[in-house]
Amino acid sequence: MAAATGPDEADEAVRGTCEDASVCKRFAVSVGYWKDPYIQHFVRQAKERKAPEINRGYYARVHGVSYLIKAFLQKTQCNSQIVNLGAGMDTLFWRLKDENLLPRKYFEVDFPMIVARKIHNIKSKPPLSKPIMESHSGDSLLIDSHSLDSSRYSIVGADLRSSSDLEEKLRKHSLDTHLPTLLVAECVLVYMTPQQSASLLKWAASTFPVAMVINYEQVNMRDRFGQIMIENLQRRHCNLAGVELCSSLDSQRERLLGSGWDNAHAVDMMKVYSFLPQADVRRIEALEFLDEKELFEQLMQHYCICWASKDSSNLGLANIDF
Numbered sequence: 106m107a108a109a110t111g112p113d114e115a116d117e118a119v120r121g122t123c124e125d126a127s128v129c130k131r132f133a134v135s136v137g138y139w140k141d142p143y144i145q146h147f148v149r150q151a152k153e154r155k156a157p158e159i160n161r162g163y164y165a166r167v168h169g170v171s172y173l174i175k176a177f178l179q180k181t182q183c184n185s186q187i188v189n190l191g192a193g194m195d196t197l198f199w200r201l202k203d204e205n206l207l208p209r210k211y212f213e214v215d216f217p218m219i220v221a222r223k224i225h226n227i228k229s230k231p232p233l234s235k236p237i238m239e240s241h242s243g244d245s246l247l248i249d250s251h252s253l254d255s256s257r258y259s260i261v262g263a264d265l266r267s268s269s270d271l272e273e274k275l276r277k278h279s280l281d282t283h284l285p286t287l288l289v290a291e292c293v294l295v296y297m298t299p300q301q302s303a304s305l306l307k308w309a310a311s312t313f314p315v316a317m318v319i320n321y322e323q324v325n326m327r328d329r330f331g332q333i334m335i336e337n338l339q340r341r342h343c344n345l346a347g348v349e350l351c352s353s354l355d356s357q358r359e360r361l362l363g364s365g366w367d368n369a370h371a372v373d374m375m376k377v378y379s380f381l382p383q384a385d386v387r388r389i390e391a392l393e394f395l396d397e398k399e400l401f402e403q404l405m406q407h408y409c410i411c412w413a414s415k416d417s418s419n420l421g422l423a424n425i426d427f
């Protein structure tokens with residue numbers, strides 16, 4: 106069992122997961138799993154090699170999530186907005202700009218401490234600041250230590266457990282609730298209690314008439330392998346407060362349907378891996394020898410991508426699938 110921790114320490118451990126995710130992504134990029142010229146500006150190189158099954162897992166996560174994001178951008182013809190919840194050091198804004206796929210506005214939200222770190226990197230590194238300046242028009246760009254607001258990119262420090270505070274801050278940064286909106290939560294909801302994540306999802310479903318949500322996180326957590334995953338995190342004082350909703354694909358879907366979304370899908374990462382373009386999968390499988398095939402499969406069966414939509418404008422969001 107983990108030693109008891111207070112709320113501040115618990116939040117600090119959750120913030121620490123931001124570093125883990127981006128260090129792993131940077132390592133996989135350095136081996137050649139996918140291209141991301143921006144991640145190196147946000148996070149140091151890993152001190153040690155990451156195991157091949159971890160790199161492949163991140164490959165599937167990044168490609169799986171980005172497949173659905175691009176499907177949303179296509180259906181809305183980029184006449185939409187993206188709100189990346191618990192974005193950490195994610196680089197999607199910069200990668201979408203390179204591909205000419207920016208939505209009307211791209212928002213990121215994370216704890217103020219993480220946001221301050223991200224803004225510091227953006228301010229001090231021209232490869233990060235230049236694309237923001239290039240996509241900006243109109244008045245001068247607003248920037249302080251906890252938020253940055255430009256015409257196409259905005260980053261806000263807020264606690265996702267308070268939807269009213271979140272909405273107020275996003276509105277100050279010109280959130281338009283009438284635009285089709287995609288909310289992305291990649292490994293974030295699991296750190297909130299079931300009540301807190303349900304209230305965030307309900308807020309989103311009731312605030313945006315046309316919207317989609319993508320959630321990547323753990324699943325099948327009731328078995329022995331899931332238990333070990335929980336214990337490993339607890340040892341680092343990181344509590345998966347929302348793990349009971351990660352017991353099955355059904356529990357994941359039910360949370361979305363119970364929060365006001367019209368349809369919901371949930372697919373485990375082994376399935377997602379099988380849906381990815383096979384030529385690229387063969388390319389990455391040749392990068393590193395994978396000894397532990399069974400371990401890889403078990404890991405992939407313990408993560409999933411879930412998505413849901415509501416679509417009063419009939420843009421076809423309900424048809425988005427792998």
Ligand SMILES: C[S@@+](CC[C@H](N)C(=O)[O-])C[C@H]1O[C@@H](n2cnc3c(N)ncnc32)[C@H](O)[C@@H]1O
Binds near residue numbers: 127263
């Ligand atoms: C595992 S990291 C994932 C980061 C990013 N989504 C990615 O996949 O690279 C989880 C992120 O969620 C943020 N987070 C968790 N709970 C939060 C909350 N209540 N309010 C704001 N941010 C939160 C953490 O600070 C951290 O940056």
